[in-house]
Structure formats: structure tokens, C-alpha cells
Amino acid sequence: MALARDLRGEEWNVVAVIGDGALTAGMAFEGLNNVGHDHRRVIVVLNDNGMSIAPNVGAVSRMLEAVRTATPYRGAKHVVRQVLEHMPAGELAEEARRRIFNSLKALLIPNLLFEQLGFTYFGPVDGHDLFAVENVLAKARDFRDGPVFVHVHTQKGHGYGPAEDDNVKWHGVSATGAAKATAPQYTAVFADAVREILKSDERTVAITAAMPGGTGMLPLFSEFPQRVIDVGICEQHAVTMAAGLATQGIVPVVAIYSTFLQRGFDQVLHDVAVQDLSFVFAMDRAGIVGDDGRTHQGLYDIAYLRPLPGFTLMAPKDEAELRDMLWTAHHHAAAQRGPIGVRFPRGTGFGVTIPAAPRELPIGVSxxxxxxxxxxxxxxxxxxxxxxxxxxxxxxxxxxxxxxxxxxxxxxxxxxxxxxxxxxxxxxxxxxxxxxxxxxxxxxxxxxxxxxxxxxxxxxxxxxxxxxxxxxxxxxxxxxxxxxxxxxxxxxxxxxxxxxxxxxxxx
Ligand SMILES: Cc1ncc(C[n+]2csc(CCOP(=O)(O)OP(=O)(O)O)c2C)c(N)n1
Known part of the structure; x- marks a missing residue:
């Protein structure tokens, strides 16, 4: 939009608001990289609450956390200036001054990443202080020299007791009046099946892209701290990282909702299928997803995976078959027979009996x-x-x-x-x-x-x-x-x- 504005020679502001969770995605950095290079006037507001749906992960998240506890930016700048004021004048001194200023800034202010990308950094500002936010946004609006990065700190669920107490659960809520579940959720059956697989084979690693709760895998993190991994909201990296593991004989179970795996399609094609790697893709929320809406419908995975040579695709008729299919998928991948995907729906199963032990199903047999x-x-x-x-x-x-x-x-x-x-x-x-x-x-x-x-x-x-x-x-x-x-x-x-x-x- 900013590029279109500049091509037309117009004057208005473009503001992009992003969460700290969303900032873990590669595409966010592709955008920052491009805007920073072009020195284009864009205001990026980072709503940093330290949370994705669950607590945020990753080195960028750690850097942002460091900002929370570091000397405030403005204060730090002030300290740097004071040091420089005591330096002698002259041309050489000016160059030294510039270098010292940048080094001290880098030392005191951890978020120079954004400045190095070509943004002028404003913040961090308390997002629940309306005047502070207004003030910093006005400054960003009036700033004329390239892109601006406004760092806002907020608390997830702020001001609403239940959401403050359990901000993971209250990330999203369903309509009230939903019928009481009479059968287990597919997600829970999936998580139990993954536990069974992790126990049975030490070479298995389970991966989620920022959905530890949504995929049901949350309890598995403490049970298998080395072998259950959250990479953040970056499905592309999740797939390619798992591909790297697979090249080393590890059997990855990559749990990504059908709709989000679309983000990693090229990785599934080039980094998994083309490389003949053996893999388990568990696609939760496949089919009509209901309240999550248009962006979350899992209606395309058969069409985008079926053409890939070497792929095997399955879908269970009920929750007991889901467990058998995951067991089957794991055996298939562990025997290096290629990538295999299981799609299963959002919601509850049919309340069927889940047998004592999982079965391996014959591939390609109805x-x-x-x-x-x-x-x-x-x-x-x-x-x-x-x-x-x-x-x-x-x-x-x-x-x-x-x-x-x-x-x-x-x-x-x-x-x-x-x-x-x-x-x-x-x-x-x-x-x-x-x-x-x-x-x-x-x-x-x-x-x-x-x-x-x-x-x-x-x-x-x-x-x-x-x-x-x-x-x-x-x-x-x-x-x-x-x-x-x-x-x-x-x-x-x-x-x-x-x-x-x-x-x-x-x-
Ligand atoms: C590509 C993709 N992967 C995963 C999700 C699931 N998801 C929805 S919101 C969310 C967390 C977003 O965190 P953040 O960007 O920090 O925003 P916040 O909710 O904290 O404001 C996740 C992982 C998604 N919507 N899209």
C-alpha cells in the first residue's frame, strides 16, 4: 500500500500492526527487510504481550523480553549523549563520536535489530497508557525520515479478569451454549497417539508451529522435553527443520492444521517430497472448521498434497481409526517409505471404543x-x-x-x-x-x-x-x-x- 501511495505521489500513512507471535514468521521479516531497504514511510506497530496463543518462543521473543527489562530507550540515548558531550571537538572526533554513539547504543538498547533493518525505533511504550500510546503514535505519524517501528507493551487479556487469569484459554472463545461433549476431541486422541509413538520410538520428534494447546500436545512438552518442539508461527521453518531431522534418520511428526500447512506448501514439495524424505504430517482441523471462519477452513489439503509423488494420504472415519492411522503413519515413515499425511476434523469424535492397542493398517486398502x-x-x-x-x-x-x-x-x-x-x-x-x-x-x-x-x-x-x-x-x-x-x-x-x-x- 505504501509503495502504491508513493507511486501515485500521495501523502498518507500506512500502519501495520503485528503481534510478537506473528513476528516470528519469516514473512514478517521479508516485509521489514523490504521496507527498511526502500526507506519507505511505513509505521509498524508491534503489539508485544510476550504471548503467541501460548507463551511466545524464539530468539526474537527473548530479545523483546530483554527490552522490557533494559534501560528505557530514551533514557539510554540521553546517557549516550551525555558521554559524548565530554569529548573534544574536531573532524576526527566527529567520526569517533558517531562510532562511539552507535556502539553504546548497541550496548544499552537490545532492540537495535529493528534500527539495523533501517527503522527508527520508538518505544517501548505502555500499551495500556492511552496518553502514552497517543503520544508515540503522533510522533510516528509526523516522522518523515523513513520507516518507524513503534514497540508497544501490553498484557494479554488486560482488564478482563478471566482472560488475565488464563490468557491461553481465553485467546479465542466459542459461542456459548455449545452442547456438552459426549465423545473425546480428535485433538486429545491425537495427542495420546503421539505420546504412544514417542514412547515406542526414541527416534521420533513431534513438532508444532505455535499451537501446543491447539494440537493437544501441551502436556507432551514436559513429558518429552527434548523431543517435542515449538518453533513459533513459522510453518515453513517447521517443515524444513523437520526435513533436516529426517535426513538424519529421525522420524518427524509434524502437527499443523490443514489451513496453516498451506503456508509450508513449497517446503513440503521441495524439502520433503523432492528429497524423498519420510515424514508424518498430522493435519488437524481438516474439513469445515465452524466458528474459526473463512481463513481457517481446512478444505484444500487433499488437492495440494495428492499431486506430490511419493505421498500417502489417509483420513480416519472416527477417533479410534485416527489412532490406528497415526500408528500406521509412524511405521510407514520409520521404514523410510516416504511422506504420509493424516487429515482429521475439528471437534469431537463419535464416542467409539478405542481398543487397548493400536493397529497397523494396510496401506491403500479400504x-x-x-x-x-x-x-x-x-x-x-x-x-x-x-x-x-x-x-x-x-x-x-x-x-x-x-x-x-x-x-x-x-x-x-x-x-x-x-x-x-x-x-x-x-x-x-x-x-x-x-x-x-x-x-x-x-x-x-x-x-x-x-x-x-x-x-x-x-x-x-x-x-x-x-x-x-x-x-x-x-x-x-x-x-x-x-x-x-x-x-x-x-x-x-x-x-x-x-x-x-x-x-x-x-x-
Ligand atoms: C499461519 C498461522 N499459524 C498459526 C496460527 C494460529 N494462531 C492464531 S493467533 C496466534 C497467536 C498470535 O500471537 P500474536 O501475533 O502475538 O498476537 P496476539 O494474539 O498475542 O495479539 C496463533 C499462533 C495462525 N492464525 N496462522
Whole structure:
């Protein structure tokens, strides 16, 4: 925006506000680097509360913490000036003065990083002191010589008791009135499965990018202090760092939400897949995420991972299968068979029994849950249960569906699907993902490639963005619940429904 302003020769201010957590991302530094180099008038306000969602991590965070406790910048500058005033005058002395000034500043003020990047540093200022903030912002506004960095200290949750007491929990809150959970959260099952894996294999390292709580991994940090790592909000680095570990025979389990892994796509491609490294990607919040809204929808991961050679992709039908899939993924990666991803949804499981020990699942093999001769419903991951329910509804209307839990989007269970295609050439695919490039697409590609003639109905998210809203409502809206799947079948093959309509008694 500032560049556009300058190209047009206009005069206005551009203010970028960033959190200290967000500042751990590489892109933030790419921006600072560019603006600092151009000496462009931009005001960057750092809202520094020492917290990401959880306590912030990293060397920059440590540097910012040092600023909190250091001599205030203005005071330090004053001390430096006083020292210099006692130096003799003259040209040589002027150069010495400049050098001494810079060295002393560097010694006294830890945040010279921003100054070295070409910014003039204002602060730190108490963000809860309105007058102080107004004052420093006015100075930043009127400053004419290049970019300005305004460092504001705040307290996360300030002024609201519950949030001050537990600022991690209160980072974000859901709508009130949510139903009491009757089954475990997928996230909790995931964390237990990771614990099981960390215990079973010392070569395993689990990595999160600033989501220790969100991924459920928080308790694992104290249990495995060396092998559970938070790298900050930098998914790209998380992936490439894990790639480095994998080159040394370590088995990384990288837990990143589906939507955030998008940030690390090129790293997944170049630093993992191209290098033939073996890896576990655990993609939480895959599918419709509900209250988190448009930016957090996990609707693209199949499409962006499926084309990468060597990748294996799985999705569990319930929480017990999630645990088996992580176990399977770990074995696969530990045996150096390439990168493997497991996507699982936000929210609670189905309350199924979790067996005593995890099982290793055969790669690329589906599970048939129900047999019927009229059509085949193949679901991937979370919608499997809805597909089963739809099949039962349809059965009451006299229409018999086979229901397949696909388990794998790559490799597909080609043998089974082609056998079904030959027997029952009416397929419905169901996934909580965009239809373009997703699981249904994979099935369509397979059928086309093998010359199988099948009438194919692909259910998923159409070509539009999905906004904030309860998962249940969106599933209904897109016809991804049992009712929607049954309706899609009736709509696509009305002749099947008619064929089974109860005969009317004449007369
Ligand atoms: C790319 C990406 N990774 C992770 C997250 C999850 N996340 C949301 S807010 C947040 C913490 C942000 O901390 P900070 O920038 O310091 O802002 P604050 O909430 O403290 O104001 C994280 C990690 C995200 N939104 N985007």
C-alpha cells in the first residue's frame, strides 16, 4: 500500500500492526527487510504481550523480553549523549563520536535489530497508557525520515479478569451454549497417539508451529522435553527443520492444521517430497472448521498434497481409526517409505471404543462397511458415518447401497473400486474438502484411466469460500450430512427410487 501511495505521489500513512507471535514468521521479516531497504514511510506497530496463543518462543521473543527489562530507550540515548558531550571537538572526533554513539547504543538498547533493518525505533511504550500510546503514535505519524517501528507493551487479556487469569484459554472463545461433549476431541486422541509413538520410538520428534494447546500436545512438552518442539508461527521453518531431522534418520511428526500447512506448501514439495524424505504430517482441523471462519477452513489439503509423488494420504472415519492411522503413519515413515499425511476434523469424535492397542493398517486398502447392489457410496474420513446413515435411510426406501470407508486418498484402493465399478456402476464420493482436486477427483481419475464406465456423483465443497458458522449447519448446507447424501442419491437416480416405490393398491 505504501509503495502504491508513493507511486501515485500521495501523502498518507500506512500502519501495520503485528503481534510478537506473528513476528516470528519469516514473512514478517521479508516485509521489514523490504521496507527498511526502500526507506519507505511505513509505521509498524508491534503489539508485544510476550504471548503467541501460548507463551511466545524464539530468539526474537527473548530479545523483546530483554527490552522490557533494559534501560528505557530514551533514557539510554540521553546517557549516550551525555558521554559524548565530554569529548573534544574536531573532524576526527566527529567520526569517533558517531562510532562511539552507535556502539553504546548497541550496548544499552537490545532492540537495535529493528534500527539495523533501517527503522527508527520508538518505544517501548505502555500499551495500556492511552496518553502514552497517543503520544508515540503522533510522533510516528509526523516522522518523515523513513520507516518507524513503534514497540508497544501490553498484557494479554488486560482488564478482563478471566482472560488475565488464563490468557491461553481465553485467546479465542466459542459461542456459548455449545452442547456438552459426549465423545473425546480428535485433538486429545491425537495427542495420546503421539505420546504412544514417542514412547515406542526414541527416534521420533513431534513438532508444532505455535499451537501446543491447539494440537493437544501441551502436556507432551514436559513429558518429552527434548523431543517435542515449538518453533513459533513459522510453518515453513517447521517443515524444513523437520526435513533436516529426517535426513538424519529421525522420524518427524509434524502437527499443523490443514489451513496453516498451506503456508509450508513449497517446503513440503521441495524439502520433503523432492528429497524423498519420510515424514508424518498430522493435519488437524481438516474439513469445515465452524466458528474459526473463512481463513481457517481446512478444505484444500487433499488437492495440494495428492499431486506430490511419493505421498500417502489417509483420513480416519472416527477417533479410534485416527489412532490406528497415526500408528500406521509412524511405521510407514520409520521404514523410510516416504511422506504420509493424516487429515482429521475439528471437534469431537463419535464416542467409539478405542481398543487397548493400536493397529497397523494396510496401506491403500479400504474398508467395506455395508453391501448393496444399487449404488456405491465411497466416503473419505469424517463423512463415512453420514454415508452409512444415508445408506440406512435409503434401505428403508428399498434402495441398497454399498458403503466404503476409503481410508486412503492416495494410493486409492484401485482393485476394490474397479471391482465395484464393474458390478455397480453408480458411485457417490463424499468428502469434506473442495471437490476440485479432492478425493472424488482422485476416484474420477482412476475410473477414467482404467476405462471404467461409472455414473459418478461427487459430493464436497463447491467452488466458493466457506464462511464462519457451525459445522453442522454448513454440512447441511452443502449436503454432506446423512440427509444431504440421501437426497443427492434420490436426485441423481430418481429411477432407482421409483423402482422401489411401494406398489399402490388399485381400486
Ligand atoms: C499461519 C498461522 N499459524 C498459526 C496460527 C494460529 N494462531 C492464531 S493467533 C496466534 C497467536 C498470535 O500471537 P500474536 O501475533 O502475538 O498476537 P496476539 O494474539 O498475542 O495479539 C496463533 C499462533 C495462525 N492464525 N496462522
Amino acid at each position: 474398508e467395506t462397511l455395508r453391501e448393496g447392489d444399487d449404488l456405491v457410496i465411497i466416503a473419505y474420513g469424517q463423512p463415512v458415518n453420514a454415508a452409512l446413515e444415508a445408506a440406512e435411510t435409503l434401505a428403508r426406501e428399498g434402495l441398497q447401497a454399498t458403503v466404503v470407508n476409503a481410508r486412503f486418498a492416495k494410493p486409492l484402493d484401485a482393485e476394490r473400486l474397479l471391482a465395484l465399478a464393474a458390478r455397480t456402476p453408480r458411485f457417490v464420493t463424499v468428502e469434506e474438502h473442495v471437490v476440485a482436486g479432492g478425493f472424488g477427483s482422485a476416484v474420477a481419475e482412476l475410473l477414467h484411466e482404467r476405462g471404467a464406465r461409472v455414473e459418478l456423483e461427487m459430493l464436497g465443497i463447491p467452488d466458493e469460500h466457506v464462511d464462519h458458522g457451525a459445522q453442522k449447519l454448513w454440512r447441511r448446507h452443502y449436503g454432506l450430512d446423512a440427509e444431504g447424501i440421501a437426497a443427492a442419491v434420490r436426485g441423481r437416480w430418481p429411477q432407482l427410487v421409483r423402482a422401489h416405490e411401494p406398489e399402490r393398491t388399485a381400486g
